[in-house]
Amino acid sequence: NAGVTQTPKFQVLKTGQSMTLQCAQDMNHEYMSWYRQDPGMGLRLIHYSVGAGITDQGEVPNGYNVSRSTTEDFPLRLLSAAPSQTSVYFCASRENTYEQYFGPGTRLTVT
């Protein structure tokens, strides 16, 4: 199993541009999440999904959209990038048990 994969690893955007961060998992996990990590602030939940077709907002959802059309994929869309969205983004998944698995992360810089 590849586990949780994310693309791209690095991305630089200009203010106002849009893009999609990709996340996929091959463990047939129902539950998937997106977090952003900023220095001194831990990991903050952006959006999450408890299954295909079901998504909900986390702690910091503004400026981000998600969709979950399949169990495997959970893309995160930045509609109009802002410098405040410069961060490291982690996707994670878990089955209906406890352990959560993280992807390798995407480092995003918005100039």
Place this chain on the structure above:
Amino acid sequence: GENVEQHPSTLSVQEGDSAVIKCTYSDSASNYFPWYKQELGKRPQLIIDIRSNVGEKKDQRIAVTLNKTAKHFSLHITETQPEDSAVYFCAARSNDYKLSFGAGTTVTVRA
């Protein structure tokens, strides 16, 4: 929602000494408390977890304790080694399936 506070933010220990990190949580319904280790540039990885029906759990040099009454839990690392240097995050999960993270503790083990 759940609020997790983590202390200290930085911790420097001599190799061979013990390290203790403490976290408090706000939601008495939280029932799962994982600890993640994150090395520089890497993804967070689960090192130990504890459920609300258990007071203590050990795995080799790592132990976690949980006090439900006081709503706090702690990570104990004994006989620290240079490879223990990393950022450690505590987290708590409440009934809404969301995992809330502390801000992290940067542990440095001095040789």
